[in-house]
Amino acid sequence: MKEAINQSRLPTPKTIFLSLIILSLFILIFLSLQSHNSLQKPISTNPTHGLKIRPGYTSYDTYIHHQLQKTTNPKLRKIWTTRDWARKIRVFQRFFNRLKQEKLLSTTSKALCIGARVGQEVEALKRVGVNNSIGLDLVPYPPNVIKGDFHYQPFDDETFDFEFSNVFDHALYPDKFVGEIQRTLKIGGICVLHVAVSRRSDKYSANDLYSVEPLKMLFNGSELVRSRKVDGFGLDTEVVFRKKKS
Incomplete structure (x- = not known):
């Protein structure tokens, strides 16, 4: 009788099978959450190597929300489109004219401005003759700026001859920021x-x-052409890369 009771307490093959299924589901859910969190977590970069990611972003959605607070600020957008508009275009024109003189930019270039806000740099490119130019930003500003995330550019591989940006410091994932530039630049692109x-x-x-x-x-698929000191709205260094053949 005692032996019969002990045998009845032993798990049946069906119970074991169901337990394995439940355990497998828990493992899959755990791994999925871990994978999701790893994608959302900002990369950790050693500050002694010259680049440090700022803390405080608990997820990519938090980061985007924070960036939009600046981009959609009505007071800032009014300043960008009125008081700052002509002044910034003039400064950008000087930068782009020098690049044309150095044969790093031409009127036949297809150009992209990354993080272009309301598009002063796009307008400046067009005024120096680079008419095939467009800007990319989280908030569009037609006709010069379309909507897009610079971590995931909405363009095909090798689309542009020239890409410009002064918002590298806003990249939560610098490797993805640069990776998308190198992906969408043509061979020999600047x-x-x-x-x-x-x-x-x-x-x-x-x-x-x-x-x-x-x-x-980060620009492991490109060669450094040069870097120089500039005065660009609080930014002090201009760095130029050319995409190499793979």
């Missing part, structure tokens, strides 16, 4: 970044850059 090689005071910045060395490592 990328120009304006960056601040110092700790940034902008509360919307997502990273701090302390030298151009991290950029050289």
Whole structure:
């Protein structure tokens, strides 16, 4: 009788099978959550290597929401489209004219401005003769700026001859920011970044850059053409890369 009772307490094959299914489901859910969290978690970069990701972003959605607070700010957008409009276009024209003189930009270039806000740099490109130009930003500003995330550019591979950006400090994932530039640039295409090689005071910045060395490592499919000091609306360094053959 005692032996019969003990045998009845033993798990049946059906019970074991159901238990394995439930355990497998729990493992799959756990791994899925871990994978999702790893995609959302900002990369950790050693500040001694010249690039540091700012803390505080608990998810990618949090980061996007924070960036939109600046981009959609009605007071800032009014300033960008009125008081700052002509002044910034003039400064950008000087930068682009120099690049044309250096044969790094031409009137036949297909150009992209990344993080273009209301598109002063796009307008400046068109005024120096680069008519096939467009801007990309989280908030569109037709006709010069379309909607898009610079971590996931909405363009095909090797679309552009020239890409310009002065918002590298706003990239939560610098590797994806640069990776998308290299993906959408044609072979021999030129990328120009304006960056601040110092700790940034902008509360919307997502990273701090302390030298151009991290950029050289990130642009692993490109060669450094040159870097020079500039005065570009709080940004002090212009870095130029050319995409190499794979």
